[in-house]
Amino acid sequence: MLKFDDFLHLPALDPLVARIVADRQGLVLVVGLDPRPLAPLAHAALLPSGRSAVFRALIGEMLADGVSSAVVVAESRDAVRVSRALQRRVSVLLAGAQHGYAERIAAASARHPDLLIVDRLDGASAPAAFAAAQQGLRVLAQLDTVCYGADVARHLGDLGVPAERLGVLRWVVAVERLATLCPHCRYPVAPSPQQQARLSDLLRRCDGSTATYADARGCARCNGSGRLGDVAVFDIYHASAGLALPRACYMHGLAERELLSLDDLLEHDTHQLYHTYQLLSRGAQQLAETNAALQRKLLELESAHQVLQQRTAALHSLQAIGQALTRSTDLAELTRRVCWHAGELSGADRVVVYLARPNASAAILAVHGWGAHLIQQAVAVVLDEVGVAPTPFSGWPPGIPAQHADVAGFELRAGLAVPLIAEGRAVGLMIIQSTQKVRFTPGETALVQAFADQAALAIQRAWLIDARVQQERLEHELDLARQVQQSVLPRVFPAVPGYGFAARNQPARQVGGDLYDVFLLEGGRVGVVIADVSGKSMPAALYMGLTRSLLLAEARRERSPRAVLLSVNQLLRELGDPQMFVTVFYGVIDPAAHRLTYARAGHDYPLLLHAGAVTRLEGRGVVLGCFDSSEIQLSEEQLTLRPGDRLVLYTDGLTDIFGLDGQRFDLDRLTQVFLRHAGRALDDFCTATFADLAAYQGAAEQFDDMTLLVVGVER
Incomplete structure (x- = not known):
């Protein structure tokens, strides 16, 4: 199992790690930016931070310091690897489509372990992790972010952590990796007057002294870059005491050891701002593209509205269908009829209705034109992201195995994803498709949307009735369980x-x-x-x-x-x-x-x-x-x-x-x-x-x- 001794690090880090390990309360957060493998980096010099490795090393230090029981909430069992001697102390709860992070963290908290480990903080897991720490549990988690120190609190607020719970945050361990000077072409340098002035301010903040520094010319071994290998840079922040080991001071220690150049040390903040700007620029570009797509959809809806005015007779028929749906209380029968009517109104020959589940997933509730064996299958559909209006849909619906057209015997041509919105909340999703027509007309789209609004209310009503029946069944089961328990x-x-x-x-x-x-x-x-x-x-x-x-x-x-x-x-x-x-x-x-x-x-x-x-x-x-x-x-x-x-x-x-x-x-x-x-x-x-x-x-x-x-x- 990884230990901090396995990393090249400054001696100043060791006593702080010991304090973090000995702290038995609150939440310890390891932060750093680790882009996903397929995501392009903002700059070629921006290395993955190595946050996960530091996170695992900190887990090992805590387990070795007398933790008798720990629960890990992660998407994979490989998130935490412990030695065989420590395996009996650690149990893993896997989070996924069936059981989300919040649900798994609540289940782990109910076990009251000495240590709760959460391998990822995001909008779903962060509020639950802080709630567990507020209940008195010791929590260790990691967060993918460019923020460090006190700025992490603002990021946590964006993830949905209430301000009153941020008080349980005890330590923030920020880590990034920087390229080190090539030892084969490294040579000593003296600071210029401008560099010396900036160093004087840094040395006062870090309680340091003037030292020798180095740079690298570039050679064949480093491909002329002057850089060979990398080293971890730490920033340790204590929530109540402020910075315990500032990043700039840690980098100065590395520069004293001729691992970083003076430019690496003094221009790091500028480079970091540039990298952050690149990341934010990509996000802004994606937001602009999304907004443009929404504007295009708005134009389509306006066109559909004009066509809809010409279909008064169809709307009267639609109203009668909606009234019939609201009288149905059987959820399975209701959604089967919804599928059939959606196909009739739009000319679609393939329809799937998904019902939202509390854990941010969905289940196939009814189909038309597909196999009935797919009903009740759970699928990973994020209903909060489908919007409020029908959008074009291509490909195979979630939960239905894709097949080549030659094997399936048909080709999916036109498609619409129609959200089922009731009282401002997504209760489900309907995907209609055709193997014959190449597109649905604006009039058909608007008609299906109007039908979906009525169907959503009927589905919500039937679901509430079904949920009440299930609750009564559960209460009855609890009564039987009490009788069984008391009888023995x-x-x-x-x-x-x-x-x-x-x-x-x-x-x-x-x-x-x-x-x-x-x-x-x-x-x-x-x-x-x-x-x-x-x-x-x-x-x-x-x-x-x-x-x-x-x-x-x-x-x-x-x-x-x-x-x-x-x-x-x-x-x-x-x-x-x-x-x-x-x-x-x-x-x-x-x-x-x-x-x-x-x-x-x-x-x-x-x-x-x-x-x-x-x-x-x-x-x-x-x-x-x-x-x-x-x-x-x-x-x-x-x-x-x-x-x-x-x-x-x-x-x-x-x-x-x-x-x-x-x-x-x-x-x-x-x-x-x-x-x-x-x-x-x-x-x-x-x-x-x-x-x-x-x-x-x-x-x-x-x-x-x-x-x-x-x-x-x-x-």
Whole structure:
């Protein structure tokens, strides 16, 4: 994995990197301009910044500095490469057409990792990344920009980050790469009087001193350019303290080492402004071209309006069609009729209707002239960019595999992309095409646009009705999941001389898969288990029921808690959902010997309370259901129970609640609550603990199930 030691850099960079790595709060941003491979550079001397390499090196430094868990949100698993020793600490959530960056960042935040890594900030991901940092997560991200230092904040505002969230930005690490002097034709030079005057001002700002400098004549080895190789230039900015390592000072250090010339140092800002101007000029040119295209479309619409006035009869017919559409509530049937009517009105023999999805993608909802197997297929169509008026469309529609005309048996000639706009919002897109005519007339275009306006309102209405039905179905599923969960939780505990048991379970609205139980085993032994299934709703409840059944069966077959969990893991791998897993603590109490034997499979560490002290029950173990049992490291531990002991088992829902101030109720707070109520009766202990949690949470939403199981040793 890349490290900063792998880069040629000045010693002044090392202590600042150490400070950045040690800073456990806020958002760290690595910035630089890395043009896409097919995009022309504004100037031949403008090198890719190497931002991604620095970003990966900083990830490695942070992971090596005690980060126990990290989540990466990226488009590719290759965005972050970590050593095998660190791989178990890092999980990757892929962003794409199905799950956008904002959705993936929210999912990663829900895991509460020590470090959230976002491989790209843009209009979709930047607001979500800053929201995660505002919630208390440590975030590392990178941004493609020519800005650096305090100017980055303005760029972030353009990306949609609210001003009130910019306060979580802690560090900005800007990087660019410059060509270095050729060592074969390099020679020392003395500054001219004009250069010396400019250097004096620079040395005062950088607290430096006059040094020797160099230039290069050009030789065969550098093709006469005087430059051979390149070096990274850094600018480190601390949001609260300002510039920690200005770019100009860093470049002066490189010039002192004869890596850069005086012109490279003193004229860099001028060159950088020129490069930025070139980039902005290209953007302005593209904007002008887009505006010209819009003007041309406006002329076409004006012509279409004149034709439309001559088609009053067609409009009356269109009105009747629209009224019929608004009475339909079946979304699939409605869009099928929309396809058919669009073809009839325009003379098109190929029609596709796309429905917008919340994650900025779309789905094929109906087709006419294409295969019905394409319906419900998700496609990457950015509906916000299609405009508000029909535009010519050529080629094959998104989601329909392109074929040569000789293979398909037809050639797509005329085409229109017609946005479906309802109440100012794009609800979908309709693409009409003809294999016969070479163009749609302005009158046909205007007629289809008028029809699309009515169809959009009907589709929006039917979609809202369908969404309400889906919501009611989801609520019903949640109710069933709660019933499943409550049906497998014990209502009473077995009577065990010398021991007492109490528990509380408070499900969240999105029901999870918390599980606890106390059951008798052969020889007077007692099994104690608590578990937390990944996921929500019915899948989590069913997985919880499967886990409980397997564990009870294996517990009566195996005496060793470790052997029980290994067997359960293998069975979950064979019978359970491969996308789910469960954390488990399973212990066996021998009341006669006052001995607890247990194994912990990735679950939160239980706590043993005795005489005002707290002991954490250790033990190695990972979650069940993910890895083959032969790959799992799972230890079995023992401890002696004494009269007055309280063994407290809990799920992470108790530590993952947030107060109205946004502060998390962490394990330290929870431990103090346990100690405060340690002298109460077991039921009162549970009641008082949940009362303290409710008081801390206030009106804030509960995101996860909360489960508490207490074992009391009476004598």
